[in-house]
Amino acid sequence: xxxxxxxxxxxxxxxxxxxxxxxxxxxxVKNLINQAAAETxxxxxxxxxxxxxxxxxxxACKERSNLPPTTDLEGIWEAPTDLNADTWTLIKxxxxxxxxxxxxxxxxxxxxPACTSVCPVAALEKxxxxxxxxxxxxxxxxxxxxxACPFSIPKAQWYSNLPxxxxxxxCADRLANGEQPACADACPTGAxxxxxxxxxxxxxxxxxxxxxxxxxxxxxxxxxxxxxxxYITGVNPLLLGLPELNERPLPEVDWPYLNAVPWVVGIxxxxxxxxxxxxxxxxxxxxxxxxx
Amino acid sequence: xxxxxxDIRLRHYKVGPGIKFIWIVGALGMAVAAWRWIxxxxxxxxxxxxxxxGIWISxxxxxGIGLAAGAFTIAAVVYVFNLKQFYPIVRSTILTxxxxxILAALTLLADLGFPLRIWHLIIYYNIHSPLFEIGWCVMLYxxxxxxxxxxxxxEALHWKVPLRTVHAIQVPLIFAGIILSTLxxxxxxxxxxxxxxxxxxxWYSSLLPVYFxxxxxxxxxxxxxxxxYHSARTYGYRxxxxxLSRLTKAxxxxxxxxxxxxxxxxxxxxxxxxxxxxxxxxxLYFIEIIGGIAIxxxxxxxxxxxxxxxxxxxxxxxxxxGLIMNRINSALVFFNGALYVPAWSEIAVSIGxxxxxxxxxxxxxxxxxxxxxxxxxxxxxx
Numbered sequence: 278x279x280x281x282x283x284x285x286x287x288x289x290x291x292x293x294x295x296x297x298x299x300x301x302x303x304x305x306v307k308n309l310i311n312q313a314a315a316e317t318x319x320x321x322x323x324x325x326x327x328x329x330x331x332x333x334x335x336x337a338c339k340e341r342s343n344l345p346p347t348t349d350l351e352g353i354w355e356a357p358t359d360l361n362a363d364t365w366t367l368i369k370x371x372x373x374x375x376x377x378x379x380x381x382x383x384x385x386x387x388x389x390p391a392c393t394s395v396c397p398v399a400a401l402e403k404x405x406x407x408x409x410x411x412x413x414x415x416x417x418x419x420x421x422x423x424x425a426c427p428f429s430i431p432k433a434q435w436y437s438n439l440p441x442x443x444x445x446x447x448c449a450d451r452l453a454n455g456e457q458p459a460c461a462d463a464c465p466t467g468a469x470x471x472x473x474x475x476x477x478x479x480x481x482x483x484x485x486x487x488x489x490x491x492x493x494x495x496x497x498x499x500x501x502x503x504x505x506x507x508y509i510t511g512v513n514p515l516l517l518g519l520p521e522l523n524e525r526p527l528p529e530v531d532w533p534y535l536n537a538v539p540w541v542v543g544i545x546x547x548x549x550x551x552x553x554x555x556x557x558x559x560x561x562x563x564x565x566x567x568x569x
Numbered sequence: 570x571x572x573x574x575x576d577i578r579l580r581h582y583k584v585g586p587g588i589k590f591i592w593i594v595g596a597l598g599m600a601v602a603a604w605r606w607i608x609x610x611x612x613x614x615x616x617x618x619x620x621x622x623g624i625w626i627s628x629x630x631x632x633g634i635g636l637a638a639g640a641f642t643i644a645a646v647v648y649v650f651n652l653k654q655f656y657p658i659v660r661s662t663i664l665t666x667x668x669x670x671i672l673a674a675l676t677l678l679a680d681l682g683f684p685l686r687i688w689h690l691i692i693y694y695n696i697h698s699p700l701f702e703i704g705w706c707v708m709l710y711x712x713x714x715x716x717x718x719x720x721x722x723x724e725a726l727h728w729k730v731p732l733r734t735v736h737a738i739q740v741p742l743i744f745a746g747i748i749l750s751t752l753x754x755x756x757x758x759x760x761x762x763x764x765x766x767x768x769x770x771x772w773y774s775s776l777l778p779v780y781f782x783x784x785x786x787x788x789x790x791x792x793x794x795x796x797x798y799h800s801a802r803t804y805g806y807r808x809x810x811x812x813l814s815r816l817t818k819a820x821x822x823x824x825x826x827x828x829x830x831x832x833x834x835x836x837x838x839x840x841x842x843x844x845x846x847x848x849x850x851x852x853l854y855f856i857e858i859i860g861g862i863a864i865x866x867x868x869x870x871x872x873x874x875x876x877x878x879x880x881x882x883x884x885x886x887x888x889x890x891g892l893i894m895n896r897i898n899s900a901l902v903f904f905n906g907a908l909y910v911p912a913w914s915e916i917a918v919s920i921g922x923x924x925x926x927x928x929x930x931x932x933x934x935x936x937x938x939x940x941x942x943x944x945x946x947x948x949x950x951x
Contacts, residue, residue: 360620391763397701398693400771417689418682420621421700424904426768432618438609439684441666520766527763531699534759534778538702538752545748549649553740 288433310328315388318407318505319452320474321461321482325510325517326490327468328379330368332356337463338366341448351562362434362443378510380517381469383460384409384430386505387526392422392431394528400442401431401452405506408447416442427501427522433539447505474505497537502526578726580935588931591924599920601914602655602679605786610682613914619747619907624915629676629922631757631939632893633669634707638789638794640666640714641750646816649741655816657809658797660721661940665796667714670707675925679918699760700731706753713746721937755782761899769903770840771854772895775820776830783830784892790816791865791888796930798882803931804940814875820888822867831858853898861891 325432328521339346344363346354357364359382366383386409393401393409400415401422418440422431434440448458457460461469478498485491502521508514515521584750616623643662647655678684690704716735723732733740758781765773774780792811801808835841844851865888874880901909911919933939 359618387786394695394697395700395763396695397698397704398689399698400693415689415693416683417686418684419680419700420682421698423618423621424767425763428696429619433610433621435609435617437611438607440610499906518687522766527765528697530765531759531763532697534756535697535699535702536763540749541752541755545751547742549645549744549747553649553744556649560651 284332284468304472310322314405315503315505316473316475318388318405318474319447320407320472320477320507321447321458322470322472322477322507322509323381323467324470324481324484325380325508327466328368328381329466329468330370330379331420331465333463333465334366334381334460334469335364335366335368337459338445339363341451341459342446360430360432360444361442362432362436365443365445369518371512373516375512375516378512378517380508380510381460382518383506384447385428385500386445386447387501388505389501389526389528391425391427391501391529394531395421395425397421404449406449406450406452408449410446410449411444412444413441418442425527427520427527456517474503474507475557477507481507485509499524574725575727576938577722577936582935585803587803591927591931595921595928597926598917598919598924601917602921605914605918606684610680612730613912614880615908615912615915616908617907620909621906622900622904623909624897624901624911624919625676625680627897629919630673630680631896631900632672633676633894634757635785635788635896636753636792636889636907637666637669637673638750638754640669640717640789641747642786642789643793644717644743645747648740649747650674655812658793658812658816659769661796661800662793662941663717664721664930665792667711667718668929670711671929672713672926673707674711675922679922680847699763703753703760704757706749706756706907710746710749713742713749717746718744720937725938751782754785755779757781764904767905768815768899769843769850770838771835771843771850772899772903774834774838776834777899779830780827780895783823784895785819787827787865788889788892790820790823791885794881794885795889798878798885798890800930800940802936804934806941808878810881813881814872817869817875817881820884821866821870824862824869825889828858828862828866831862831940838859838924850903853894853902857891857894857898860887861894865891897917917938 299522301309313378322525338344342365344365347357347361347363349355357367360367366381369382371378371380386407387403390401390403390409393399396418396520398415398417400417401409402412403409418433420433420442422442423429423433431444433439435440448456448460457471461471470477472480478495480493481498485493485495490511491509492511492513494509496510496514496519496530497504497506502524508517508519510517572645572934588636610616614623629836639662643655646652647659655750662832670893674869677687681687695701716738720732720735723735758777758779761768763776794817797813798808800806835844844854865884868880868884868887871880874884
């Protein structure tokens with residue numbers, strides 16, 4: 278019988294008087310779902326080699342969500358250089374040593390999103406269908422999601438005194454109606470594929486195998502535990518503004534500490550009680566009272 | 570029957586130019602905060618999409634709560650460790666802590682995008698969020714601090730029944746305060762652990778919760794010294810040098826543990842590599858470690874320095890600055906994001922809130938039986 282690391286840690290923890298912090302009996306939260314469930318989630322595959330940079334997706338996105346154009350001080354429209362509260366997707370162009378490539382920026386819809394895990398009021402939610410959606414009426418505006426997102430996707434409406442957090446919601450309403458996301462629907466070259474995550478991964482790997490022009494890497498397959506938006510590219514994805522991330526889902530980084538809360542309460546409480554009775558063993562019964 | 574305010578009356582401490590200046594600056598700061606409330610965060614701050622948190626979070630919130638840790642530490646020393654000799658500083662320390670947490674709550678009201686929804690923390694749950702835990706701990710601890718401070722008020726009003734009630738639950742109350750403080754002081758560190766890609770490796774560590782907790786104890790005690798010194802000076806009574814010197818004997822152990830953990834962490838994680846580079850990060854790291862940990866540790870360890878007025882104040886000052894630097898470095902300076910220089914209005918609100926804290930403390934001293942009555946020599950008719 279082989280013993281894996283997790284089982285070993287469990288046993289070792291039990292040996293240490295049951296101090297294995299991961300085994301505290303409080304309910305696991307919803308977004309720590311298993312990877313298998315992600316296979317059927319909605320997924321988008323952006324193929325940078327098929328993108329011609331027409332920005333039809335950007336226009337469709339604005340139309341679907343009624344987002345105003347970002348204008349300059351004189352009211353003239355200018356293409357924004359980065360995502361903002363009114364720009365949920367954006368086509369950028371890389372032109373450098375490894376050649377040229379378009380790249381589409383938008384929410385990655387992580388399988389285990391950092392934003393939903395840090396939101397104190399659960400205003401961001403990872404739905405079972407895949408999209409990470411925002412419940413504006415809950416939001417308190419702490420901006421922890423903006424800090425926690427490894428892709429820096431959530432943006433605030435800085436121009437408003439009721440500054441909602443804004444980002445791509447994967448057209449959750451359209452998906453519910455059996456439609457494609459607006460951007461995928463508008464794409465004239467098929468650069469934005471849409472389907473289940475399992476299918477999109479298969480398509481991505483198939484294309485990489487069939488043709489020479491791809492870098493042999495599906496960005497989003499493993500990053501921070503996997504994302505529902507996947508990228509295949511002709512140049513190194515790290516050159517396209519996609520960050521270098523390891524495979525560990527971010528919510529799993531801080532969860533052990535939060536999971537330890539009942540233990541901290543118990544241990545500190547026991548320590549205080551023990552100390553209290555020890556230090557008061559010879560007491561004359563008279564307490565010092567604040568105010569007395 | 571005329572209203573009976575008991576011992577709640579204006580005590581005739583001198584109103585110096587210092588406190589007048591603080592009233593004016595505090596009022597100006599609150600006016601700027603009101604302006605921010607009317608027009609929003611965008612026009613009044615230099616925050617942006619790639620710099621969502623500014624000085625209100627790193628300085629007012631994170632450093633402010635750290636410096637308010639004296640309240641639970643002193644409560645533990647006096648009521649749990651039963652070191653009754655430190656009783657004389659309990660009352661003003663609890664008040665300082667209480668005010669510190671009120672300021673943290675007010676900071677949130679300035680910083681949150683939807684300040685009027687702060688109560689959403691009560692009805693919407695996400696147990697996975699460190700901020701959810703901090704929010705709850707701070708709400709509960711504010712209640713505990715209010716109750717811990719209430720005897721001063723009840724006593725002044727000669728309200729016997731509430732006074733007896735609070736005394737009856739005093740021990741569980743103190744325990745609750747210590748447990749809640751342990752939790753949220755460390756969780757402020759946990760809050761940053763989910764940002765491994767955003768925080769400079771010299772400040773990011775899996776031990777962040779432990780660091781935040783330990784450093785808060787040391788700097789919180791520093792704050793106790795600092796507050797005692799300024800209270801004694803302002804309200805004209807004796808500075809409890811002897812008492813504070815005995816109390817701060819513990820600081821070198823606390824800072825020593827902090828330093829050993831930090832250095833061990835650097836070696837184990839091989840992050841000392843970042844110190845071999847000559848850049849702003851290694852420079853500020855050395856300043857923080859030497860000026861904010863090693864120097865106050867050595868100063869408090871030296872009985873000669875600890876037993877001198879000047880020495881203990883400077884040592885306390887270094888310990889406090891060490892914590893403030895650490896929080897600002899972790900959550901702002903070495904936090905990946907857009908270039909950020911705080912707007913004048915952000916600085917004004919920060920300073921205004923600090924002044925408001927001093928004003929609240931001053932008001933408590935003037936209206937409540939906090940300290941011995943003002944001496945004749947310092948009494949000035951208003």
